Amino acid sequence: MSWFIQxxxxxxxxxxxxxxxxxxxxxxxxxxxxxNSSIFWGRSAFLSYAEHLHSLGPLIPVAEIILLSIFLLHVxxxxxxxxxxxxxxxxxxxxxKPAGGRTWGSRTMPYTGAxxxxxxxxxLFNVHFIEHNLPIADTxxxxxxxxxxxxxxxxxxxxxxxxxxxxxxxxxxxxxxxHPRYNTLIRIGGYLFTGLIIAxxxxxxxxxxxxxxxxM
Amino acid sequence: xxxxxIAITVKVWRQTDQKVKGSLETYSLSDISxxxxxxxxxxxxxxxxxxxxxxxxxxxxxxxxxxxxxCGAVVDGVAHGPERETTLCQLHxxxxxxxxxxxxxxxxxxxxxxxxxLIVDRSAFDRIIAAGGFVSVNAGSAQDGNNTLxxxxxxxxxxxxxACIGCGACVAACPNAxxxxxxxxxxxxxxxxxxxxxxxxxxxxxxxxxxxxEGFGNCGNERECENVCPKGISIRNIARLNRxxxxxxxxxxx
Ligand code: HEM
Ligand code: SF4
Ligand code: FES
Numbered sequence: 001m002s003w004f005i006q007x008x009x010x011x012x013x014x015x016x017x018x019x020x021x022x023x024x025x026x027x028x029x030x031x032x033x034x035x036n037s038s039i040f041w042g043r044s045a046f047l048s049y050a051e052h053l054h055s056l057g058p059l060i061p062v063a064e065i066i067l068l069s070i071f072l073l074h075v076x077x078x079x080x081x082x083x084x085x086x087x088x089x090x091x092x093x094x095x096x097k098p099a100g101g102r103t104w105g106s107r108t109m110p111y112t113g114a115x116x117x118x119x120x121x122x123x124l125f126n127v128h129f130i131e132h133n134l135p136i137a138d139t140x141x142x143x144x145x146x147x148x149x150x151x152x153x154x155x156x157x158x159x160x161x162x163x164x165x166x167x168x169x170x171x172x173x174x175x176x177x178x179h180p181r182y183n184t185l186i187r188i189g190g191y192l193f194t195g196l197i198i199a200x201x202x203x204x205x206x207x208x209x210x211x212x213x214x215x216m
Numbered sequence: 217x218x219x220x221x222i223a224i225t226v227k228v229w230r231q232t233d234q235k236v237k238g239s240l241e242t243y244s245l246s247d248i249s250x251x252x253x254x255x256x257x258x259x260x261x262x263x264x265x266x267x268x269x270x271x272x273x274x275x276x277x278x279x280x281x282x283x284x285x286x287c288g289a290v291v292d293g294v295a296h297g298p299e300r301e302t303t304l305c306q307l308h309x310x311x312x313x314x315x316x317x318x319x320x321x322x323x324x325x326x327x328x329x330x331x332x333x334l335i336v337d338r339s340a341f342d343r344i345i346a347a348g349g350f351v352s353v354n355a356g357s358a359q360d361g362n363n364t365l366x367x368x369x370x371x372x373x374x375x376x377x378x379a380c381i382g383c384g385a386c387v388a389a390c391p392n393a394x395x396x397x398x399x400x401x402x403x404x405x406x407x408x409x410x411x412x413x414x415x416x417x418x419x420x421x422x423x424x425x426x427x428x429x430e431g432f433g434n435c436g437n438e439r440e441c442e443n444v445c446p447k448g449i450s451i452r453n454i455a456r457l458n459r460x461x462x463x464x465x466x467x468x469x470x
Binding site for chain 1: 227229240290292293294295319321324325326327389391392393394424425427428431432433434435436437438439440441442443444451452454455456457458459461462465
């Protein structure tokens with residue numbers, strides 16, 4: 001067992017944790033986006049999707065706990081890495097210039113991560129930690145028909161896009177997959193994955209803003 | 217191209233030892249030949265300082281031909297300066313303009329404490345190598361060379377990794393002061409060849425453990441390292457290190 005703890009606390013081990021939990025969170029995003037796209041088929045399709053989900057009964061809290069653990073592991077490991085990295089360069093450069101490797105996505109990982117955390121908390125307070133006396137379609141509609149929330153949700157999607165624009169490629173590199181033969185595939189896959197998920201969510205956000213009666 | 221003379225202003229990091237806080241000092245230099253190397257420019261600066269009765273700038277150098285890995289500083293925010301795949305000693309003043317102000321700082325990392333001015337202590341690299349960056353050869357009579365076959369593309373990649381001169385620019389350029397490019401080059405040059413396989417598992421674990429203990433940061437896959445590396449070491453080697461370590465920790469001893 002000690003080998004396991006030693007691996008998980010090493011610098012590379014922490015990166016494996018980030019990569020694997022990041023991949024799982026990405027998987028969750030994909031399922032979440034696919035499920036929510038039932039909105040495109042109207043109120044009854046969305047409600048029946050929600051009902052099917054809830055009919056899973058005791059599986060739901062189990063899934064929630066697993067998801068929460070993955071999420072916390074990602075966040076806590078991410079914060080640890082961030083603090084250690086600050087320490088490793090205690091004295092800053094007077095002049096520093098990127099040499100051509102960093103991207104907007106890569107240089108903002110800890111900050112986009114923190115913003116996603118805030119976004120998810122807001123999202124949960126909007127739709128999860130509430131009195132469930134209204135059908136979910138009405139709850140969602142009440143939130144997303146307000147421009148105030150449109151802005152916040154659209155901003156949330158932007159930071160998420162930034163986070164996975166680096167994260168998707170990075171997780172392959174971390175798990176040791178970097179070969180000229182696959183690199184283009186990974187890059188295109190990353191664009192497709194990010195584009196698809198963000199497009200679905202953004203579409204829902206703007207659909208409910210511009211067509212307020214859509215989910216009624 | 218005929219040499220020109222340029223006048224420049226340099227801002228150099230001056231620090232008397234590890235404990236005292238340093239600062240940037242500004243000096244003016246005229247008549248710098250564009251054929252000079254960057255280190256020759258520093259030699260001229262030091263002559264000037266000595267004549268003025270001031271303490272010369274301490275900087276590391278040895279071969280001055282780009283092969284030993286001793287030189288290095290951060291020039292205008294880039295480790296080894298603006299030319300790609302070029303050590304500081306091989307950088308020429310023709311890449312700078314007349315009247316330009318050039319900022320020169322030491323490599324900065326907690327694991328590379330500043331000894332004086334531009335000289336940093338990179339012995340952390342030596343301790344990583346001592347932990348496992350070698351093959352143990354129990355010498356006997358040599359076998360026929362053709363008994364151990366190595367595919368050409370593997371030999372090429374091993375040679376590419378072996379080009380690392382241990383200068384530490386990758387650490388200096390990494391936003392997290394990680395040593396992954398260096399360690400991955402040293403792991404790869406052996407992991408790619410049959411001679412390295414016997415001690416593969418021990419090597420990956422020992423070198424990573426020492427790397428972590430020395431206080432280097434964690435790799436964030438920012439790719440700054442490969443962009444400043446004077447030997448063009450690729451982050452494909454870092455992916456290989458990630459594989460080597462994963463396999464070393466997952467696979468049990470037989
Ligand atoms: C659904 C949400 C999220 C997804 C899909 C996601 C995905 C990823 C992925 C794939 C990586 C790359 C791992 C690697 O470099 O190998 C990553 C890195 C990272 N994530 Fe997230 N993440 C999410 C939320 C968060 C949150 C809430 C935080 C909050 C602190 C966070 C902080 C980080 C940090 C700091 C890194 C960089 C680690 C490093 O390379 O040093 N992430 N994320
Ligand atoms: S990998 Fe490149 S930058 Fe890093 S020590 Fe080796 S030669 Fe220098
Ligand atoms: S002095 Fe030897 S590489 Fe620059």
